[in-house]
Amino acid sequence: MKNIDYTMYYVTDEDLLSSNHTLETSVQDAILGGCTMIQLREKHSSTLDFYNKAIKIKAICDKYNIPLIINDRIDVALAINADGVHLGQDDMPLDIARKIMGDGKIIGISTATLDEALIAQQGGADYVGVGAMYSTNTKTDANLTTINELTKIKNNLKIPVVAIGGINLDTIPALKPAQIDGVAIVSAISMQEDTVSATRKLKNTFLKQYQTKGVIFDIDGTLLETMNIWDNVLLNLMNTLNISYTEDEIQKIWNMGFAELAQFSIKKFKLDMSVKEFWQLIKKLSVEEYKNSKIHLKKGAKKLLEYLKEKGVKLAIATALCKEQYEIVLTKTGIIDYFDIIASSVDLKMEKSDRQIFDYIAKNLQVPNKNLIFFEDDINSSTGAKLAGLKLCIVSNKKYNGNSKFDALIDYKIDDFENKLIYDEIIVEKN
Numbered sequence: 364m365k366n367i368d369y370t371m372y373y374v375t376d377e378d379l380l381s382s383n384h385t386l387e388t389s390v391q392d393a394i395l396g397g398c399t400m401i402q403l404r405e406k407h408s409s410t411l412d413f414y415n416k417a418i419k420i421k422a423i424c425d426k427y428n429i430p431l432i433i434n435d436r437i438d439v440a441l442a443i444n445a446d447g448v449h450l451g452q453d454d455m456p457l458d459i460a461r462k463i464m465g466d467g468k469i470i471g472i473s474t475a476t477l478d479e480a481l482i483a484q485q486g487g488a489d490y491v492g493v494g495a496m497y498s499t500n501t502k503t504d505a506n507l508t509t510i511n512e513l514t515k516i517k518n519n520l521k522i523p524v525v526a527i528g529g530i531n532l533d534t535i536p537a538l539k540p541a542q543i544d545g546v547a548i549v550s551a552i553s554m555q556e557d558t559v560s561a562t563r564k565l566k567n568t569f570l571k572q573y574q575t576k577g578v579i580f581d582i583d584g585t586l587l588e589t590m591n592i593w594d595n596v597l598l599n600l601m602n603t604l605n606i607s608y609t610e611d612e613i614q615k616i617w618n619m620g621f622a623e624l625a626q627f628s629i630k631k632f633k634l635d636m637s638v639k640e641f642w643q644l645i646k647k648l649s650v651e652e653y654k655n656s657k658i659h660l661k662k663g664a665k666k667l668l669e670y671l672k673e674k675g676v677k678l679a680i681a682t683a684l685c686k687e688q689y690e691i692v693l694t695k696t697g698i699i700d701y702f703d704i705i706a707s708s709v710d711l712k713m714e715k716s717d718r719q720i721f722d723y724i725a726k727n728l729q730v731p732n733k734n735l736i737f738f739e740d741d742i743n744s745s746t747g748a749k750l751a752g753l754k755l756c757i758v759s760n761k762k763y764n765g766n767s768k769f770d771a772l773i774d775y776k777i778d779d780f781e782n783k784l785i786y787d788e789i790i791v792e793k794n
């Protein structure tokens with residue numbers, strides 16, 4: 364099956380756009396706000412206009428690697444090589460559409476009942492759009508369906524289920540019992556001036572309905588108070604190499620990854636060493652420091668790990684430390700056995716700014732991405748988690764300056780693990 368994220372599915376309607384937007388800016392901003400899929404729905408355009416718009420929207424979707432679905436028109440979908448088409452009960456029959464489109468394309472089918480949904484699945488649909496959940500001015504001829512029917516559909520289908528019709532910040536929480544794969548939205552995105560923020564709020568509200576079934580922790584600065592150790596590592600690094608960073612540079616260093624620090628230092632001090640040799644030196648110095656120093660867990664960390672284990676929540680680590688480093692600190696602090704998987708970005712050659720490492724952890728834990736939360740102190744290392752559709756909780760750490768560009772990605776912010784918010788809202792849901 365095609366690996367598509369249906370979480371936040373923006374269905375366009377040019378007539379509804381807020382006056383500060385064009386179709387293109389609206390789609391681009393929805394994507395920046397976390398929309399995972401776009402449907403171009405043009406009910407009044409000529410074929411030429413539809414085609415021209417589709418070409419432009421395809422370029423935006425390709426730029427961000429977001430799937431583009433064309434509403435109703437198989438010819439337009441094929442002409443622009445869209446990812447798929449969405450068909451209603453009165454549109455082209457599914458079997459014919461599949462013959463024309465081929466197996467590689469996504470075909471979504473509108474359904475209002477379990478019977479329709481089962482027929483769509485049997486006929487080879489890739490997903491179903493279920494609605495209208497609530498009456499809506501955007502499509503006045505849609506039959507209403509209930510949350511109960513939606514839940515039945517989700518429980519009886521293997522293919523993804525998205526809800527449509529009157530979905531907004533107020534109605535999303537009611538969808539929770541169905542635990543569907545995503546929401547398809549027109550007006551609650553199109554009509555907003557601040558599309559980025561509106562989309563983000565809708566997505567976060569939707570993601571909150573997923574119970575946390577797995578928690579991923581970063582190590583340095585998040586689970587462990589190891590930042591003073593890294594002060595010493597930096598000092599020893601400067602002494603060993605006979606170099607000196609300015610105060611300003613030291614501030615910036617806390618926001619850099621190891622590779623970036625190596626490249627920066629080698630260039631600045633014209634060091635006669637490779638990035639690999641620089642990393643080996645840091646590794647050696649940090650291993651010494653980890654071995655010789657007292658290492659403290661962040662306040663409340665042990666209690667939280669015990670609590671999560673008892674609740675059957677899967678636990679993982681995503682760290683930039685390699686095995687030799689993390690084994691020392693996790694063993695010294697007595698927490699190494701809590702984790703079902705420890706993923707080192709260095710050992711796996713995957714960046715935390717990329718979603719790959721989070722997809723890897725989710726697969727190994729056998730927990731869907733939507734049910735995972737990532738605790739991290741460095742926002743720069745958190746973009747991958749958001750790209751993978753995880754919830755994100757930042758554990759404040761004074762060493763990191765933060766980055767306003769990424770601030771909007773944060774779902775929760777805490778100072779340490781004693782914060783009641785973790786137990787009352789982040790991990791345990793209040794019904």
Ligand SMILES: Cc1ncc(COP(=O)(O)OP(=O)(O)O)c(N)n1
Pocket residue numbers: 372374402404434435449450451452453454471472473474491492493494502525527547
């Ligand atoms: C995701 C999704 N679900 C349902 C629809 C409605 O399709 P349809 O019934 O064909 O109505 P129109 O959108 O064509 O007016 C949809 N477009 N997307």
Ligand SMILES: Cc1nc(C(=O)O)sc1CCOP(=O)(O)O
Pocket residue numbers: 374473474492493494495496498499500501502505506527528529530547548549550551
């Ligand atoms: C396009 C569409 N299809 C529906 C269905 O029930 O199949 S409801 C709908 C319109 C959804 O718009 P809004 O998010 O503004 O309510």
Ligand SMILES: [Mg+2]
Pocket residue numbers: 434435449450451454
């Ligand atoms: Mg249609």
